[in-house]
Amino acid sequence: MAGSLDxxxxxxxxxxxxxxxxxxxRFVYHEEEGRIWAEYEGGDVVHGRLVGTREGDRLDFRYVQLKTDGGTSSGHCLSTVVELPDGRLRLEESWSWESRDGSGTSVVEELR
Known part of the structure; x- marks a missing residue:
């Protein structure tokens, strides 16, 4: 199992x-006893939160965010945690909006 996100x-x-x-x-992650949560902001996102669980290298969480235009959005994401050769973590994500139409994939990596 890859290292803690905390x-x-x-x-x-x-x-x-x-x-x-x-x-x-930027996402700042926290992890404790199989629970994960994060705060995020930057770009078009003024403030965002995510909460969910971790089993092994699989994350399952929901997110909600406030955008610069005043709109809000929410959705669901499943991620796989991958440890990179230099020790940083990468999340390979599959997400879908719940507040509107749309889905996709993305990759986030730990900053150096």
């Missing part, structure tokens, strides 16, 4: 569609 800061490796998280978004 206290790690991750960011997407590529921009998503406008109004979503992007390379300027």
């Amino acid at each position: 206290g790690r800061v991750l960011s997407p490796v590529a921009d998503q569609a406008p109004g979503q998280v992007g390379t300027r978004t």
